Amino acid sequence: MSFNEELQSRREEAEKIIFSFLPPEEGRVSEVSGAMNYSVRLGGKRLRPIIMAETYRMFGGEGKSIGPFMAALEMIHSYSLVHDDLPAMDNDELRRGKPTTHKVYGEAMAILAGDGLLNLSFEAAVRAFELEPDNKNIPEALKVLFRKSGLAGMLGGQSVDVRNEKAGTDPDLKELEFIYENKTSRLLEAAAMTGAILAGAGREDVEGLERMARALGIAFQIKDDILDVEGDEAILGKPVGSDEKNGKVTYITYKGLEGAKKDVLDYSETAIKEAAALSRKSEFLDRLIRYLVDRDK
Amino acid sequence: MSFNEELQSRREEAEKIIFSFLPPEEGRVSEVSGAMNYSVRLGGKRLRPIIMAETYRMFGGEGKSIGPFMAALEMIHSYSLVHDDLPAMDNDELRRGKPTTHKVYGEAMAILAGDGLLNLSFEAAVRAFELEPDNKNIPEALKVLFRKSGLAGMLGGQSVDVRNEKAGTDPDLKELEFIYENKTSRLLEAAAMTGAILAGAGREDVEGLERMARALGIAFQIKDDILDVEGDEAILGKPVGSDEKNGKVTYITYKGLEGAKKDVLDYSETAIKEAAALSRKSEFLDRLIRYLVDRDK
Numbered sequence: 001m002s003f004n005e006e007l008q009s010r011r012e013e014a015e016k017i018i019f020s021f022l023p024p025e026e027g028r029v030s031e032v033s034g035a036m037n038y039s040v041r042l043g044g045k046r047l048r049p050i051i052m053a054e055t056y057r058m059f060g061g062e063g064k065s066i067g068p069f070m071a072a073l074e075m076i077h078s079y080s081l082v083h084d085d086l087p088a089m090d091n092d093e094l095r096r097g098k099p100t101t102h103k104v105y106g107e108a109m110a111i112l113a114g115d116g117l118l119n120l121s122f123e124a125a126v127r128a129f130e131l132e133p134d135n136k137n138i139p140e141a142l143k144v145l146f147r148k149s150g151l152a153g154m155l156g157g158q159s160v161d162v163r164n165e166k167a168g169t170d171p172d173l174k175e176l177e178f179i180y181e182n183k184t185s186r187l188l189e190a191a192a193m194t195g196a197i198l199a200g201a202g203r204e205d206v207e208g209l210e211r212m213a214r215a216l217g218i219a220f221q222i223k224d225d226i227l228d229v230e231g232d233e234a235i236l237g238k239p240v241g242s243d244e245k246n247g248k249v250t251y252i253t254y255k256g257l258e259g260a261k262k263d264v265l266d267y268s269e270t271a272i273k274e275a276a277a278l279s280r281k282s283e284f285l286d287r288l289i290r291y292l293v294d295r296d297k
Numbered sequence: 298m299s300f301n302e303e304l305q306s307r308r309e310e311a312e313k314i315i316f317s318f319l320p321p322e323e324g325r326v327s328e329v330s331g332a333m334n335y336s337v338r339l340g341g342k343r344l345r346p347i348i349m350a351e352t353y354r355m356f357g358g359e360g361k362s363i364g365p366f367m368a369a370l371e372m373i374h375s376y377s378l379v380h381d382d383l384p385a386m387d388n389d390e391l392r393r394g395k396p397t398t399h400k401v402y403g404e405a406m407a408i409l410a411g412d413g414l415l416n417l418s419f420e421a422a423v424r425a426f427e428l429e430p431d432n433k434n435i436p437e438a439l440k441v442l443f444r445k446s447g448l449a450g451m452l453g454g455q456s457v458d459v460r461n462e463k464a465g466t467d468p469d470l471k472e473l474e475f476i477y478e479n480k481t482s483r484l485l486e487a488a489a490m491t492g493a494i495l496a497g498a499g500r501e502d503v504e505g506l507e508r509m510a511r512a513l514g515i516a517f518q519i520k521d522d523i524l525d526v527e528g529d530e531a532i533l534g535k536p537v538g539s540d541e542k543n544g545k546v547t548y549i550t551y552k553g554l555e556g557a558k559k560d561v562l563d564y565s566e567t568a569i570k571e572a573a574a575l576s577r578k579s580e581f582l583d584r585l586i587r588y589l590v591d592r593d594k
Contacts, residue, residue, distance in 0.1 A: 023448050028475055032456035033448060083412060088385075088404035107385035108459045111408065112452060115380060118412060119447035122419045126443065129436035139426035146423065150416035151320050151330060155409060159329035162405045178325055 014049040021071035021124045035105040035113035052195035061199030065132035072125035079117035141194040148190035157182025170249040185217025212274035219267035225250040268293040311346040318368035318421045332402040332410035349492035355577045358496030362429035369422035376414035438491040445487035454479025467546040482514025509571035516564035522547040565590040
């Protein structure tokens with residue numbers, strides 16, 4: 001099986017699990033549950049649950065607690081996209097080539113659908129206690145997952161974006177790195193760490209995974225900036241040059257295209273080194289890191 | 298101490314605990330954490346954490362797990378108000394006589410502050426594992442709390458309101474009761490049940506508390522409809538007659554003022570009977586039920 005086929009197969013496995021935690025679209029609440037389903041099923045790389053499942057497997061996890069956590073993490077990612085796309089935020093009408101949730105269901109229902117997904121992420125994660133009652137690591141995994149998604153993580157990063165937007169200010173390089181780390185790295189850290197924590201990995205490995213995912217997230221985000229400059233619209237499936245058109249400050253503003261490319265390489269090497277220093281190895285994880293920084297979409 | 302003094306003293310205790318879980322307003326995220334603080338500190342009866350603390354005490358709870366849950370529940374309540382007040386939802390400019398969160402911080406920041414509070418409610422609740430590591434009932438309490446706040450509870454009720462608003466339809470009496478039960482009763486059920494669950498109460502008592510809180514919530518909500526018709530503006534601190542002015546269908550539309558008053562009495566008697574049937578008694582809880590249905594604001 002090629003790496004792409006392997007990735008596709010893992011994506012399908014992850015989706016089967018994630019979708020099994022989504023609510024039926026029925027009864028009086030069918031509209032909001034419809035919007036929740038729509039938002040999660042819209043597609044995506046399912047990168048975070050795939051990484052989580054892999055670090056769980058790497059460290060010998062064989063139970064059922066991983067499913068609820070995979071679903072929870074993807075729901076958190078989905079809710080954040082639904083709310084980011086809202087008219088009061090980025091006001092985006094398309095995501096992955098399809099109408100955003102608020103375009104289909106209206107603004108009020110999209111706000112509720114996002115709230116519903118965040119709430120459901122917790123309901124899903126808590127099911128791990130039933131599915132693997134003897135796993136003593138679930139509380140620690142819950143703690144890490146929701147710290148990384150909240151004020152000290154993804155949401156904190158998003159809030160700095162919003163504050164700058166509101167004030168009409170641009171982030172300097174240091175603040176830009178803060179935004180990248182929080183908006184992108186934190187959920188990758190949550191993925192890599194909670195998989196390992198649930199499998200009973202030791203503290204050193206969990207911290208190594210955190211550093212790996214931090215570097216991977218920044219590399220991933222800078223790569224996004226580069227693709228917006230020199231990507232192929234036909235492959236990307238979206239227009240390039242949008243950052244410049246919108247006057248958006250990116251990594252390239254401060255480092256230039258060549259500097260940015262060099263930093264993607266540096267950060268991805270850091271990620272690979274951190275993965276190599278773990279007590280367990282995963283060829284899949286190594287290939288995934290390389291794939292994500294070499295991607296052309 | 299009079300009942301009002303007792304209630305005031307318990308409110309202050311609850312606030313001390315809740316506020317201790319709020320984030321400092323500092324660093325790059327100071328604006329969103331400011332909005333989160335503003336939303337929770339805006340005031341309110343703190344009814345839910347007060348009830349939770351009481352059922353915990355009733356069933357012999359003496360540990361520290363109750364604090365995180367009290368904070369979590371009040372944060373859930375606060376986030377729901379912040380999002381309900383948004384322009385895309387009820388578009389309210391005042392709450393408790395003060396500007397709503399989005400009037401002070403802007404719409405985007407208010408959306409984020411609500412998300413941040415919901416996320417923080419999980420982070421707070423999960424701290425119960427650290428504060429009372431030997432309490433085996435925490436997973437069940439987490440499950441109940443977040444089921445009652447989600448699609449099968451508060452959020453589900455809110456979604457039916459939004460659906461009707463969007464479609465320009467009015468709920469019939471059955472649907473109105475569904476909305477009252479979900480928007481109001483569910484978080485009261487969560488309060489009464491999780492306090493008892495954390496204290497190790499048996500299933501029959503927990504189910505009795507659920508029925509008690511369900512009835513109390515409906516009585517409370519119908520009482521709100523009545524106060525909007527015949528309350529005293531000076532005491533209420535807000536204009537009366539707003540439901541009629543806004544063409545809003547309420548319990549009174551279907552049952553009339555006298556019918557509504559009779560039902561408040563019926564529901565509150567049910568609540569009192571359910572409380573009397575529990576294996577532990579609480580004079581405070583009895584008085585609280587009577588107070589809430591007799592209130593003039």
